[in-house]
Amino acid sequence: MGARVRSVNVGVGRSGIGVKGRRTGIDKRPVGSVEVRDPGPKGTGLGSGAVGDDVLNGRHHGGSRQALYAVAREELDLWSGELGRELTDGCFGENLTTEGLDVDAAIVGERWRVGPVLLEVTGPRVPCANFAAWMGEKGWVKRFVAHGRSGAYLAVVEPGTVTVGDAIEVVSRPEHGVAVPVVLAAWFGDVAAARAAIGSGAFEGRELAELERVTARHT
Template identity: 50%
Template sequence: MTGRLVSVNVGVVTEAEWAGDASGRSGIDKRPVAGRVPVRATGVTGDFIAERAHHGGPDQAVYAYAREDADRWAAELGRAVPPGSFGENLSTFGVDVTGAVIGEEWAVGSALLQVTKPRTPCRTFAGFWGVPDLIKRFTERALPGAYLRVLRAGEVGVGDPVEVVSRPAHGVTVGEVFRALNREPELLPRLLDVPDLPEPVRDKARRRLVAGVGPA
């Protein structure tokens, strides 16, 4: 499968009451940048991340969202949803982001990226959009976008192909992980044996199964 990048986006410093970290700042407002952009193990060069306890790090170095899914949101809300509106670094076209298998590898520009987990909506996201029930809507739609780790540093830019070069056989997708954690607890056992799923996510699934509880 080969898609393409329609935008590379980096966060600017936003100060607001709804911002997530203790300083009242957020990097969720990501805006398109021109030219070739370096991508390292720590993320996209120039990207501002405020609340590092919950954002960034090797397993969340880069966030991708499908343009097709963004267009669905634009139609639902009746307003423009430009690239970067989801706080995504990479806006893609022709890539099944929700259907991406955990651990599959994407060749993008000269970088090699690996799908790790879905994004979880937060209060900051709802505040940025100005949609009070956005978390509920986001959970119901189950189109979360994908976090990526950087296996090989490189440079990316608008128009670069996004090629799926490797896909694990277990078949557990970004969408399935999201639904298991938020809507369909009967899927939780499938998460335990996915080696490329970050350990905190597997541990959360394990604890919920032991406790016999559903999404929280």
């Protein structure tokens, strides 16, 4: 079986989940299909790229570069074994749970055709305190980062409806070769990774400035 969408997941804001019981949309639950579109700028746009999916912290989540989040079912299965408990589709807060696709081997800037929709990989998911609270595992953020396989954020290039079972085809891949885990390492202070990410030409604006700060701290 080729790469496909195993589950499409959206979350309505719920209280009692995040840090100190904060309201968050991380509790994503499967639906049959979802309309996706470019949500616009982070903080001032529509938030999530998935219609009906809540983004409650617009400062750190959502926006065009983080319109959707994809995680491989194979990664959830690995973590299920590590944690000794079942992890359901959507439990990492992902909008797309894939099957047969190594999401973490994706190159930043590569594009996926998913049914009628065209998506672009923009980088890794950076774990936050609400994610840690939701998972309820001691040292979760540190452990997740050390594992290095975070899943990928996606931009919506061509909108449409994503449906469970849709095939996923990688239609283009940049030659720079900087994969999602490299950028995750960069965000957490790996200077060589940050230099590679800068050299890819895939980042600009605030993201580029942050990568440059990582390298500046070690010069």
